Amino acid sequence: MMELTQATLTIRTMVASDIHQVSQIEAENYIDPWNAKIFADCLQVGYQCVVLLCEEVIIGYCIVMHVLEEAHLLNIAISQQSQNQGLGFYFLQHLIHDMQQDGSKLIYLEVRQSNIYAQKLYEKLGFNIVGKRKGYYPLGNGREDAILYTKYL
Numbered sequence: 001m002m003e004l005t006q007a008t009l010t011i012r013t014m015v016a017s018d019i020h021q022v023s024q025i026e027a028e029n030y031i032d033p034w035n036a037k038i039f040a041d042c043l044q045v046g047y048q049c050v051v052l053l054c055e056e057v058i059i060g061y062c063i064v065m066h067v068l069e070e071a072h073l074l075n076i077a078i079s080q081q082s083q084n085q086g087l088g089f090y091f092l093q094h095l096i097h098d099m100q101q102d103g104s105k106l107i108y109l110e111v112r113q114s115n116i117y118a119q120k121l122y123e124k125l126g127f128n129i130v131g132k133r134k135g136y137y138p139l140g141n142g143r144e145d146a147i148l149y150t151k152y153l
Contacts, residue, residue: 009087011094014049014061016040021058022051029077032138039063047074052091054082060091064099071099073109088121096125100153107153110146112137119147127151 014022019039026033042049042063048071052060060078064071078087099107110133111118127149135143 008054009090010053010056011050011091012053014039014043014051016043018051018058018061019043022061025058025061025077025079026075028080031140034075042074050095052078052087060087062091062095064095066102066104069103069105071104071107073107088118089124092121092125096151096153105153106150108148108150110136110148113145113147119149122149122151125151 019036022039023033023036026039039049048062048064048066050062051058052062058079059082060076062076063074065074066072076088076092078091096107107127108130109122109127111122113132128151129147130150131148133146133148136146137144
């Protein structure tokens with residue numbers, strides 16, 4: 001894969017024709033992935049849906065639900081072949097800046113207790129652990145706890 005620079009990256013609003021690529025990234029990253037209908041519903045109800053592109057190829061996406069001055073980060077992922085290059089940090093940092101500019105005062109999110117890499121990313125970006133949601137995520141024959149993070153803007 002080519003060397004990624006900010007000049008080769010684009011962040012834009014997701015459109016319906018992106019859903020197929022987004023769903024593929026979702027399926028490669030999650031045990032219990034969202035399906036295409038869920039992404040279409042997110043677009044339809046007006047959630048903030050954005051994609052990260054490299055040379056016009058979608059390599060990441062994010063879904064955020066805004067309620068008053070709060071932003072709930074519902075879903076975010078970077079394609080597996082594009083991971084470990086700082087793109088999650090770059091993408092989320094950009095999104096945090098946009099949320100702040102749009103008037104959000106608080107961002108919150110849940111992350112699987114087993115997803116140490118994501119936890120480290122959120123902590124590097126200033127998120128703080130504020131709790132746990134028992135059995136929040138499906139996991140094979142059981143459930144996995146979620147760690148609840150917040151960041152004040």
